[in-house]
Amino acid sequence: MTEQMAWERNVLLVDHRLPVARPGWQLEEADPAGVRAHRQLRQQAFVEDQGLFAGSDLDDADDDPATVVLVARGVAGEVLGGVRLAPVGVDVGWWTGSRLVVAPGSTPGIGPALVAAACARAEQAGALRFDATVQDRYAAMFTRLGWAATGTADIGGRPHTAMTWPIGRxxxxxxxxxxxxxxxxxxxxxxxxxxVGDDGAPVPGTDVVAACDAILPSMVERDPGWAGWCGVLVNVNDLSAMGAAPLGLLDSIGARDASFAARVVAGLRAGSQAWGVPVLGGHTQLGVPAALSVTALGRTDRPVxxxxxxxxxxxxxxxxxxxxxxxxxxxxxxxxxxxxxxxxxxxxxxxxxxxxxxxxxxxxxxxxxxxxxxxxxxxxxxxxxxxxxxxxxxxxxxxxxxxxxxxxxxxxxxxxxxxxxxxxxxxxxxxxxxxxxxxxxxxxxxxxxxxxxxxxxxxxxxxxxxxxxx
Structure with a gap:
């Protein structure tokens, strides 16, 4: 096949590629109207149709200002489903999801999408534990989405499965x-x-402790003054964690030019003055990518x-x-x-x-x-x-x-x-x-x-x- 023929075939493949199908709904964090629509769907499903609750399914989570409601809206703006999530009591990183509901006759896929969105929103809120108690008939769907069963429960006379979303942060x-x-x-x-594995290393035969830390090059490039400050901070912390009093610092700087190096040095100087620890010397290299490492020396006769x-x-x-x-x-x-x-x-x-x-x-x-x-x-x-x-x-x-x-x-x-x-x-x-x-x-x-x-x-x-x- 000639190069011209290959090019023409590629053009034909692109021209005849089918567009990606888009669902007829979108997910969003609910406004007050969306919250009301979600509650209406809940009332219909959990109270009137399933009889899980008598009169109303509203509870304390609905009054908690920290509660988040996610909804799926159709092309005309109608709410097709929703789910809520909230911290358990005072927020200590433990959240629960509940009241997942989808309007009858809605396009398949809304329920799993709401569950996945709730997981992402919980992690965004800083949760390190995210639980839900789901009807047994839906446990398989949660399992397919990565949830793990942790126990059983009975709500409204219906068997439920307690589940948790594994947060691996x-x-x-x-x-x-x-x-x-x-x-x-x-x-x-x-x-x-x-x-072994300590923040610093005792120098054999002395009461000196040595520590060394490098700052991420991306951080040095983005914020050179702060990188210089942190070069002092992290090394003084390493000595402090071993009970050593800082004696002095040595630095190694890489920079594209003298102007950039001066910004790193300014941060080092500010940190040195703030902690009262002198910079004893070091090395500077220009015309290279941004880099910074600092070595610190301290003293203690009883390192921790x-x-x-x-x-x-x-x-x-x-x-x-x-x-x-x-x-x-x-x-x-x-x-x-x-x-x-x-x-x-x-x-x-x-x-x-x-x-x-x-x-x-x-x-x-x-x-x-x-x-x-x-x-x-x-x-x-x-x-x-x-x-x-x-x-x-x-x-x-x-x-x-x-x-x-x-x-x-x-x-x-x-x-x-x-x-x-x-x-x-x-x-x-x-x-x-x-x-x-x-x-x-x-x-x-x-x-x-x-x-x-x-x-x-x-x-x-x-x-x-x-x-x-x-």
Whole structure:
């Protein structure tokens, strides 16, 4: 076939391709009129036709301003179906879906589309648990959509199945950021005995602790000044998590030109001044893609390991809830530090040193749950996190707060009789415990638990203390 003939055939294929069929309806979040139409469909289906409720199916969720109703509208604007979703009590990341209804004679596919949309909307609201109780005759549809059965119930004399939508946000973050480490770093004597997987590494034969962090190149390119500030922040946090007092910083900068490098340096300088930690030197390379890494040196004669946790110890979070989301990074980067004084930053940074807990780790790119999973892994155990007990800013959803970089936040573990030292503007709360096994489970206000991380996070394994080594 000649090139001209092939071109003509391709044109014919394109010209005769059938357009994608579009459904005769669309999904949207309901306005007041849509909510009323949804309630009318519910009344007809659940009260008048099925007799599941006497008189009315309205309940407290209908009066909750946090309740969301999604509807399917036909081409003329008529409501063909709907579903509602709402938090269970005070929003702690546990939502339920209910009152799924489709008008008789409607086009097939509306019900599954509403269920899928409700799942997406719940995750958008920061839910880490999304449940529903459905009539048994619809359980197979939910199963096909990925839901899992968790129990049985009886409503209005009809058998129902309790189901949950598996939200994998926490596991996906840990998988993306930390799971390759075990294989990549095999053979290295990371940190020495008792300190494998820690935020910093004790330098053998000294009281010096060294830490190193690189900032994402995309972040350096997008916000160079903030990247410089964070280069100081994350390294000081790493030292602080081991109870070390910062001594100084070394930086390595890559930039397309001197002007861009100056913006990164300005952020480094501001951070250095804010924490009172000098930049001792470093390296700068121009004419290259944006890059930044910072090494920090600190000092302590009693470094706190991440591996000191044991089953039965309480988990505590000390976090600065002030500030807000970094502009352009909502849901990902919380900025509490740029509004703090040097005295406040240093007081928060010394909380681990002044507490001397059994184990500690700062919350970083793996998020709160991923970081707790790493501490538990290094300690050779698992963890349970009480979702409702975790200190959280009012403007952050549970899902975002559990997966973001929170600025200044430290996890510590110790016996129930040990308290955390005052940390100035930071808030401290007991929010879980270490348990036998591995991974992390979330505990909810009803006492039930759900899996968050099924097993080890990094694959680096448990880190034995020096006393446990032969």
């Amino acid at each position: 926490l596991a996906a973050l840990a998988q993306a950021t930390k799971s390759p480490l075990g294989g990549l770093l095999a053979g290295f004597h990371l940190g020495g005995p008792g300190f 390991p991440a591996s000191g946790g044991r089953p039965g110890q309480h988990v505590r979070l000390t976090a600065d809830l002030g500030g807000d989301w970094r502009p352009g990074a909502t849901g990902r980067q919380w900025d509490s530090t740029t509004g703090r004084t040097t005295a406040e930053l240093q007081l928060m940074g010394s909380v681990v040193a002044r507490t001397a807990p059994a184990a500690a780790k700062d919350v970083s790119m793996a998020g709160l749950v991923g970081t707790l999973g790493m501490l538990a892994e290094a300690s050779g155990c698992g963890a349970v996190l009480d979702v409702a007990a975790v200190p959280r800013p009012t403007s952050a959803t549970v899902g975002d707060w559990f997966t973001c970089f929170p600025g200044s936040a430290f996890l510590t573990t110790d016996g129930a009789d040990r308290s955390v030292a005052p940390a100035g503007p930071a808030t401290t709360a007991t929010c879980g415990e270490l348990v036998p096994g591995s991974g992390v489970r979330l505990r909810w206000p009803d006492g039930s638990t759900t899996p968050a991380l099924a097993g080890p996070v990094t694959g680096l394994g448990a880190s034995r203390t020096p006393e446990e080594n032969p």
